Amino acid sequence: MNIHEYQAKELFAKYGVPAPAGAYASDEAEFASALQRLPEGLIVVKSQIHAGGRGKGSFTDGFKGGVKLTESREEAADYARKMLGNTLVTHQTGPEGRKVRTVYFSEGSDIEKEYYLAIVMDRATSRPVVIASTEGGVEIEKVAEETPEKITRAVIDPTLGLRPYQARNIAFGLGFRGEQVKRTIKLLDGLYRLFWEKDASLVEVNPLITTPDGDVLALDAKVGFDDNALFRLPDIAAFRDLNEEDPKEVEASKANLNYIALDGNIACMVNGAGLAMATMDIIKHYGGSPANFLDVGGGANAEQVTQAFKIILQDENVKGILVNIFGGIMKCDVIATGILEAAKAVHLDRPLVVRLEGTNVEDGKKLLDESDLKIVSADTLADAAKKIVNLVSGR
Amino acid sequence: MSILVNKDTRLLVQGITGKAGSFHSNQCLEYGTNIVAGVTPGRGGERFEEKVPVFDTVGEAVKQTGANASVIFVPPAFAADSILEAIDAGLDLVVCITEGIPVKDMSEVKVKLDQSKTRLIGPNCPGIITPGECKIGIMPGYIHKPGKVGVISRSGTLTYEAVWQLTSLGYGQSTCIGIGGDPVSGTSHIDAVKLFNEDPDTEALILIGEIGGAAEEEAAGYIRKHVRKPVAAFIAGATAPPGRRMGHAGAIVSGGSGTAEAKIQAMKEAGVEVAETPSHMAEALLRVYKG
Numbered sequence: 001m002n003i004h005e006y007q008a009k010e011l012f013a014k015y016g017v018p019a020p021a022g023a024y025a026s027d028e029a030e031f032a033s034a035l036q037r038l039p040e041g042l043i044v045v046k047s048q049i050h051a052g053g054r055g056k057g058s059f060t061d062g063f064k065g066g067v068k069l070t071e072s073r074e075e076a077a078d079y080a081r082k083m084l085g086n087t088l089v090t091h092q093t094g095p096e097g098r099k100v101r102t103v104y105f106s107e108g109s110d111i112e113k114e115y116y117l118a119i120v121m122d123r124a125t126s127r128p129v130v131i132a133s134t135e136g137g138v139e140i141e142k143v144a145e146e147t148p149e150k151i152t153r154a155v156i157d158p159t160l161g162l163r164p165y166q167a168r169n170i171a172f173g174l175g176f177r178g179e180q181v182k183r184t185i186k187l188l189d190g191l192y193r194l195f196w197e198k199d200a201s202l203v204e205v206n207p208l209i210t211t212p213d214g215d216v217l218a219l220d221a222k223v224g225f226d227d228n229a230l231f232r233l234p235d236i237a238a239f240r241d242l243n244e245e246d247p248k249e250v251e252a253s254k255a256n257l258n259y260i261a262l263d264g265n266i267a268c269m270v271n272g273a274g275l276a277m278a279t280m281d282i283i284k285h286y287g288g289s290p291a292n293f294l295d296v297g298g299g300a301n302a303e304q305v306t307q308a309f310k311i312i313l314q315d316e317n318v319k320g321i322l323v324n325i326f327g328g329i330m331k332c333d334v335i336a337t338g339i340l341e342a343a344k345a346v347h348l349d350r351p352l353v354v355r356l357e358g359t360n361v362e363d364g365k366k367l368l369d370e371s372d373l374k375i376v377s378a379d380t381l382a383d384a385a386k387k388i389v390n391l392v393s394g395r
Numbered sequence: 396m397s398i399l400v401n402k403d404t405r406l407l408v409q410g411i412t413g414k415a416g417s418f419h420s421n422q423c424l425e426y427g428t429n430i431v432a433g434v435t436p437g438r439g440g441e442r443f444e445e446k447v448p449v450f451d452t453v454g455e456a457v458k459q460t461g462a463n464a465s466v467i468f469v470p471p472a473f474a475a476d477s478i479l480e481a482i483d484a485g486l487d488l489v490v491c492i493t494e495g496i497p498v499k500d501m502s503e504v505k506v507k508l509d510q511s512k513t514r515l516i517g518p519n520c521p522g523i524i525t526p527g528e529c530k531i532g533i534m535p536g537y538i539h540k541p542g543k544v545g546v547i548s549r550s551g552t553l554t555y556e557a558v559w560q561l562t563s564l565g566y567g568q569s570t571c572i573g574i575g576g577d578p579v580s581g582t583s584h585i586d587a588v589k590l591f592n593e594d595p596d597t598e599a600l601i602l603i604g605e606i607g608g609a610a611e612e613e614a615a616g617y618i619r620k621h622v623r624k625p626v627a628a629f630i631a632g633a634t635a636p637p638g639r640r641m642g643h644a645g646a647i648v649s650g651g652s653g654t655a656e657a658k659i660q661a662m663k664e665a666g667v668e669v670a671e672t673p674s675h676m677a678e679a680l681l682r683v684y685k686g
Contacts, residue, residue: 121498123608126505126579158502199499228471229497262636273576274550274605277631278673281655284634285672293635326552326559327535357559359535381556382674 001225003239004048006104008221011198015190018183019218022106024048028084031077034105042108044069045079047088049098050244052222057090059083060097066090069108076105101243109217114207115174116140117188117218119195121202121226122155128195130154130162130188132170136207162192176216183216198236199229248311255307257296264289265319266388267312269305271296271326279324282381288389291318296325302338309346320351320392322384325358332356332364340371348373351391355384397525397570398545398590398597399488399514400464404529407432407462407486409453409469409477411443415492416468419533420447423466426530432456453477453484464488466522466531474518475500482513489581490531491517501579508581515581521551521573532573534558542567544680545591547584548603549576553631553673557601560677566686569597576605584614592622599625599684601676602667604658606632611658619665627680629670630658 006024013019023034035043047054047066054066059082066088068079080103089097114136122129132152135143143150152173154166164185171184187208195203204222211217230237242250252259258273262280266288270276273295280290292315296308312318325335339354355378356364368375376391378384406423410416411433420443424430432450433443439451450456453465465486469477474493481489482504496518508515516523522532526539538555540562548554554573561568569591574582584602591597600622604611611630618626633655662669670679 121502121578123578123610126502128502157506158499159506196499199497201498226498228495229499231472232497260636262634270552272550272552274548274553274603274631275556275673277605277635278553278556278629280634281631282672282674290634326555358538358555380674382672385672385674 001227002050003223005221007239008223011194015194017187017190017218020107020109024102024104026102031080035073038107043076044106044108045076046104047083047100048102048104051090051092053090053092057088060087110211112210112212114209116206117208118204125155128156132174179214199226201226248314252311257308260293262290262292264291265317266392267291267318267321269294269308270324282385286385286389291315302341305338306342306345309342320388322388323354325356327358331360332358333360336364336367343373353378353384353388398594400523400525400529402528404464405431405462407456407465409434409465409467412438423530426536428529431460431462453480457484467491471495475504478504482511489513489515490522494519498579517575519577520575523572525570526568540567543598544568545597545600546571547587548573549605553603557676564677584610585617588614601680602628604630606635606655607653612661615661615665625684627668628662629673629676630655
């Protein structure tokens, strides 16, 4: 789960991670009081959406820049008015953009130099890893590829936590001296405690900055959490912003379905994540384009299948559906009954190809063949994919 | 022969009285798996299906029954603790079926695991089966057939797909192992490849991978150097949208790898026969293995 920058900054404050002062507003009436909480001087006005590239983005009404800099509070409120309720398009949002529902005002800082700092759960070592780079404000992947020598890493033993020598290595790796080293160690300590105590999957500060006064500050903040841990983190779960998620995905998660919307026109419904991905792949292999990823899980029942059909059919781009179920413990005739009930309940009006395999497969196929619904049954995964691609393309 | 489990495996079920635990324990018993004990704290002294003794602790169950392997059907909030209990009891093999364990918990378990003699399979996996001898997990037993092909996969139903293709074409399996889909897990592709490579009765391998991480590339590197048995592979997720699972820094630590393309390339360079679709996994193997 991802959160907004203003929420991440709240967590930073709680964990003693130094950052410029800030205040947020979700309503025009709150602008003045939010701005009053900032010191005199430069103000940064930042649109709050879950996507990067905000500064270079444009709003759908033509207004340019999701991040603005000004010295006047009146102008800051002006910018905020233009952003709030407006839709921001960045290279990460897709052409439809995201509606800005909150604006974050932040104290402007004198920047001496920009750096990159992150803590991430690393799959290769199964441990948290701190990554720091002397190149801030740019994408870390690019730095890793072009100038890997600018990156310092520390692998952390989760049973010991971040040790002081590791924090020192990072600070010296960034080229810091004296007071800056001490400040960086303290900042890292807070960042790691936040990462660990709140089950984060990623804590990213890009850029981390130094100021002419010798301060080390987190200018931006990006934090993601392990969805599996939210059950024990009610304070973090409360940060979830459903407006930032695809409504179909939200509905699916309520029904315990794992759904991700894509831009193709062949919907698929599969049991198991690996087989679901493989089904998308084979649709593509035979010249089609998948409209979604949908895993109904190992023990899906008729109710879930109905719910899954409803979600799939909300997508207007969908021209056909492929159901691929490997009935293991669950018997194919039971699944077939579920599909028939669901298809009737949602008044299915688009071509449906069903591929069943597993226990009682003959009974299952017979049920489908005998129904008065237009269901095409398929024998293998390849057969199923070819059939739905042909039906959708009108062949 | 086989790897890790066979007819001599003495299995203990952690969470045997729960809904999933009791259902799948029955399925395993039906298949012929030798379940010697169950563990549910507070239910010690009972009998599961009037047959299998239930204990309060794993330590007591091992002492009383000589169990040497465990399977875990415990809810995600408590599963890491169950794995630690099994490691402490000195079990050789622990199979964790539970889906949804926080990564942080597994990160801690992994430290303890590396200091022990226990092998963990999973979590979030279908389990392991040596056809005709021992089934530990949630896979449907009847699709398997005893034979000489080893199958390795992260995913459940995609493994069934491969197994079913093999069985339908008349080829049996030595052992099928589902290593699980979580980012932190006990057994990686490379571990499983090593075990199969050393097993004299496994003649060929099907390896099923997925996008993300670098485990498939590592396994490919090992295959290139050490494996002379025929290997076929399929990598799922070529069409999956990038960046849906992890933010920016995720890619850097694995050195920019993790795409299906990179994994397929690594497999091809290792001389592995790559299946072009998930419907052709067994066919791909039979291009390089005559049985």
